[in-house]
Amino acid sequence: MLDLAQYSTTTLAAAFAACAVVIAVFGSKMAGYADVIADRTGLGEALIGSVLLGAGTSIAGIVTSTSTAASGAADLSVSNALGGIVAQTMFLALADLFYKRVNLEHAGVSAVNLGQATVLIVLVALPVMAWAAPPITLWSVNLLSPVLIAVYLIGLHNAHRIHQEPMWLPKQTDDTQEDEAGEDDKSESLAMLFALFGGLVLIVGSAGYVVGETGLALSGRLGLSESLVGSLGTATVTSLPELVTTIAAVRRGAPQLAIGGIVGGNMFDSLFVAASDFAYRDGSIYHAISDATVFWMGLVIVMTAVLLLGLLRRQREGPGKIGWESVTLIGLWAIGAGLQIYRG
Numbered sequence: 001m002l003d004l005a006q007y008s009t010t011t012l013a014a015a016f017a018a019c020a021v022v023i024a025v026f027g028s029k030m031a032g033y034a035d036v037i038a039d040r041t042g043l044g045e046a047l048i049g050s051v052l053l054g055a056g057t058s059i060a061g062i063v064t065s066t067s068t069a070a071s072g073a074a075d076l077s078v079s080n081a082l083g084g085i086v087a088q089t090m091f092l093a094l095a096d097l098f099y100k101r102v103n104l105e106h107a108g109v110s111a112v113n114l115g116q117a118t119v120l121i122v123l124v125a126l127p128v129m130a131w132a133a134p135p136i137t138l139w140s141v142n143l144l145s146p147v148l149i150a151v152y153l154i155g156l157h158n159a160h161r162i163h164q165e166p167m168w169l170p171k172q173t174d175d176t177q178e179d180e181a182g183e184d185d186k187s188e189s190l191a192m193l194f195a196l197f198g199g200l201v202l203i204v205g206s207a208g209y210v211v212g213e214t215g216l217a218l219s220g221r222l223g224l225s226e227s228l229v230g231s232l233g234t235a236t237v238t239s240l241p242e243l244v245t246t247i248a249a250v251r252r253g254a255p256q257l258a259i260g261g262i263v264g265g266n267m268f269d270s271l272f273v274a275a276s277d278f279a280y281r282d283g284s285i286y287h288a289i290s291d292a293t294v295f296w297m298g299l300v301i302v303m304t305a306v307l308l309l310g311l312l313r314r315q316r317e318g319p320g321k322i323g324w325e326s327v328t329l330i331g332l333w334a335i336g337a338g339l340q341i342y343r344g
Contacts, residue, residue, distance in 0.1 A: 004217040012221070016214040019207040020237040023060050026203045027241020028248060030056050033197045034257065040190050052197070055268045057241035057261065058084075059201050060208025062272050064234050067212045069276035074288035076216060076226035076234070077280070078127075081272030082296035083235025085124070088242045088269070089303045090333040092262050093326035095246045099255060103323040105310040108255025109170045111162050116263045117308045119155035123148060123270035124300045130286040131294055142284040145274040152271055159264075170314070204241060211237050227292040231340055259311075266304070292343055299336045303329055 004012060034052050061084045069077035096104040130144040137143070188196070215234040219226055242265055249258035277285040310325030 004213060007217075009218070009221050012214045012217050015210060016218065016237070019210045019214070020240060022207040023204050023211070023238060024240040024244055026200050026207075027057050027060070028244035030197060030200055030241065030245055033193050033200075034245075034261070037190070037193055037197070040193070055265070056197060056201050057204070057245055058238075058265050058268045058272075059205040060211065060241070061235070061238040061269055062275055063205045063208035064212035064215070064238050065272040065276045066279040067209050068216050068230075068234075069279040069285060070281070071216060072280070072282060073216050073219075073226050074276070074280055074282075074285050075290050075293055076212075076219065076230040077276040078273055078285060078289050079227045079230030079293045079296060080212070080215075080234045080238065081269050081276070082124075082293065082300055083231030084239045084272075085120075085266045085269050085300045086231070086296060086303060086333055086336060087236050087239045088246075088262050088266055089300075089307060090329050091239070091243045091246050092259065092307065093322065093329040094243070095250045095258055096322040096326040098247050099250045103310075103315050103326075104250065104255055104258070105307075105314060105323055105325060108259045109311050109314055110256050110260070111166045111169065112159050113256065113259050113263050114308065114311055115159055115162050116155065116260070116267055117304055117311065119151070119158065120263060120267050120270065120304050121301055121308075123151055123155070123267060124297055124304070126151070127270075127273050127286055128294065128297050128301075130284070131289070131297075135284040135287040137284050140281055140283055142277050142286055144286070145277040148271060148274040152267060155267060208238050225290075225292070225343070227290055227296075228340055228343070231293075231296055232337055263307075266300075292340065295339070296336065299332065303332050306332070 007015075034056070037052060061080060065077045065080050068080065092104065126144060126148055130142055133144075135142065211234055215229050215237075216226075218224070218233075219229040242262060246258045246262055249255070249261060273285070280288065282288065306325050306328050310323055313325075315323045315325070
């Protein structure tokens with residue numbers, strides 16, 4: 001654990017901002033590698049986006065959540081996870097602005113992304129149930145935490161089966177963007193691509209640890225609630241790779257990778273709660289969080305449902321050439337942020 005008491009508030013804020021830049025810059029490089037790996041392995045943009053890109057760009061967030069949970073900051077830890085999911089879902093609406101051809105959800109729909117979004121709703125609803133249930137623990141770990149991990153793994157297996165043997169396919173239109181292999185000069189081996197991707201994960205993860213520690217210190221110095229700092233501070237910073245990589249994937253003409261990266265990353269981010277429960281040593285973390293953090297769980301479920309409806313409806317154009325679901329997602333994020341700031 002870093003000893004930050006000796007540093008001034010200005011120094012802590014500067015370190016927080018510097019790590020935000022590191023996370024954004026190095027995290028953004030992951031999209032290019034993930035796209036090439038998707039083409040080389042033949043696993044598809046949606047699946048690679050949900051597993052490799054989603055988990056890779058989320059490394060800063062999980063380090064932040066687990067390190068702050070180990071420090072006893074339950075609210076900051078869990079709100080960091082949920083605030084990240086909310087922000088990343090909203091990032092899809094921002095990426096929609098950069099996809100000029102048609103509504104992003106129309107072009108990038110896939111059966112895998114629909115399945116992943118459905119599993120995500122289950123993964124976030126389960127912690128709400130744990131919060132409302134008696135605090136049954138084993139070695140200070142709530143019994144639901146291993147269940148969350150199992151549901152995530154089942155969801156990944158389900159996504160692979162959907163990719164391998166789809167029982168239905170989205171209707172193809174002139175604006176549907178196929179998951180096709182792009183140009184690849186093959187100057188780097190697949191092993192080297194994975195090694196480079198892993199190196200970026202280490203850099204971003206280290207920066208995520210510093211973000212968590214400085215965020216916790218700033219929370220105490222400035223008198224801000226852990227829920228506020230986690231849901232809007234550390235969550236936004238650790239989610240910057242998702243914003244940059246999503247826009248980069250859209251500009252590369254890979255909308256399925258963009259949507260899969262967000263939805264799959266959100267699935268992985270839901271595991272932050274389980275990981276935080278393992279790191280939190282004062283009992284069930286689900287019973288140590290505030291109502292404000294539980295509110296973010298509900299907001300995640302609502303925003304994911306809106307995204308899922310958008311993928312099913314596949315509106316071609318809406319206001320400003322983005323879909324109504326994108327407008328709704330931005331509005332929901334703004335309302336949630338406003339209420340969180342109002343509560344302090």
